[in-house]
Amino acid sequence: MxxxxxxxxxxxxxxxxxxxxxxxxxxxxxxxxxxxxxxxxxxxxxxxxxxxxxxxxxxxxxxxxxxxxxxxxxxxxxxxxxxxxxxxxxxxxxxxxxxxxxxxxxxxxxxxxxxxxxxCLPTIHIVIEATSIAIVEGEQLLLTCSVQDTNPRVPPHGYTWSRNGIKLIDQTSNIFKVNSTSSRDTGDYTCTGNNGIGIGISSPVKVNLILCVYEVVIGLSVCLALFMVLSIVLSFVVAYLMLKIRRLTTSSKEGSNYDGLEQGNREDDQYSSTTALVPDTSPEQIPEYYNQTSNIAGATGDNSLYENV
Known part of the structure; x- marks a missing residue:
């Protein structure tokens, strides 16, 4: 065995x-x-x-x-x-x-x-749902820089952000944040990542700013109020000019009327008369015409003119 x-x-x-x-x-x-x-x-x-x-x-x-x-x-x-x-x-x-x-x-x-x-170089892109976003003025803006296919990894502070080609020196992480947006925050944003081998850059993302509804209503109200004020001022100016023109016209007529009344004579077989043309029958002019017609009547011996006035 x-x-x-x-x-x-x-x-x-x-x-x-x-x-x-x-x-x-x-x-x-x-x-x-x-x-x-x-x-x-x-x-x-x-x-x-x-x-x-x-x-x-x-x-x-x-x-x-x-x-x-x-x-x-x-x-x-x-x-x-x-x-x-x-x-x-x-x-x-x-x-x-x-x-x-x-x-x-x-x-x-x-x-x-x-x-x-x-x-390899990092592959960079900004995480949003579209190539552009619209935010309301005063709201928060938040963008995230995503890295794929990178070796070695991008360090935590190896990121940079740019707006319209200008580097934003206060943003060095993969998250871009603005707590309260204003008009200066609009533009094209890009993100870059450096892993020591090279730099990857994202495609630009456009950020647009829209005014809130309240501000739009206030703006329209102010514009409407200004339009109404201008309309009223313009109306007063037009009325003042028309009154000024009327007074100038009246003043020129008064000057000619005080020089004397235009007289006309008519004689036929039955009667003779003297006619005076009265260009202005306003109440202010009646006493003056009254005095002038009295003088004419006394001079001509015709009392009918005086009586008709």
């Missing part, structure tokens, strides 16, 4: 050593730098010590379900199978892992994992 057990142990050790010899060791040769820049291409090599014509070396990202089919070259030299991968790094590969696996029909071995540290 003891002999049988010993034989089994020896056989297992032999098989394991043979399997190890057939599959060999697989080595992932890492790049000198472990931090990469988005858009950069790197060369990574995977080697196995035992060579068979059926040896296949495969590259993966994270799991065996994500097989790479990029620029891969494989060759065999001095009993060593070598696979070289040229990988162009995208920012979306950040924090993912890379490894290779070799299979030769007798078994499969894989390397340890290489974690990809891909740096």
């Amino acid at each position: 003891m002999n049988t057990l010993m034989i089994l142990v020896i056989f297992c050790l032999f098989v394991c050593s043979i399997s190890k010899e057939l599959t060999g060791n697989l080595t992932l040769i890492r790049p000198e730098k472990t931090r990469f820049i988005a858009g950069q291409s790197i060369d990574i090599t995977c080697k196995t010590e035992v060579t068979y014509t059926t040896t296949n070396i495969t590259w993966y990202i994270d799991t065996a379900d994500n097989k790479l089919y990029e620029d891969i070259t494989t060759d065999i030299e001095d009993g060593v199978s070598t696979s070289r991968l040229r990988l162009t790094l995208d920012k979306h590969l950040n924090n993912h892992t890379l490894y290779c696996s070799a299979f030769n029909g007798y078994g499969e071995v894989q390397t340890d994992f290489l974690k990809l540290d891909v740096t």
Whole structure:
């Protein structure tokens, strides 16, 4: 019984050593730098010590379900199978892992994992529902600068805000806040974030200001009151000018009337008379015309003019 057990142990050790010899060791040769820049291409090599014509070396990202089919070259030299991968790094590969696996029909071995540290500029945008917003004067303005796809992170005070292209030096966080807005707060706002690799900038967001209803009503009321006052003043001015013109006209007529009345004579077979034309029959002029007609009547001996007046 003891002999049988010993034989089994020896056989297992032999098989394991043979399997190890057939599959060999697989080595992932890492790049000198472990931090990469988005858009950069790197060369990574995977080697196995035992060579068979059926040896296949495969590259993966994270799991065996994500097989790479990029620029891969494989060759065999001095009993060593070598696979070289040229990988162009995208920012979306950040924090993912890379490894290779070799299979030769007798078994499969894989390397340890290489974690990809891909740096990139931050992607910045201002969080609002539209490309422009309208706020009521006196209300609060709140804008948030959102960062995506950044490595490393943007520090808490690595943000800047600008309005109409002018940097706002008192705003250095990812939140822009104005407690009570006024007309000077309108314009195009942009946000930037600096993560040490570079600066990302957002698209502009337009902020418009609208007056509150109460202020609009007050403004309209003031305008209406001013219009009414101007109308009344204009009416008084027109009335004054008309009165002034009338007085000037009356004064000129009075001057001519005091010089004497226009007289006309009529004679026929039945009677003779003297006629006076009275240009102004206002009560103020009657006494004057009365005196003048009396004089005319006395001079001509015709009392009918005096009696008719």
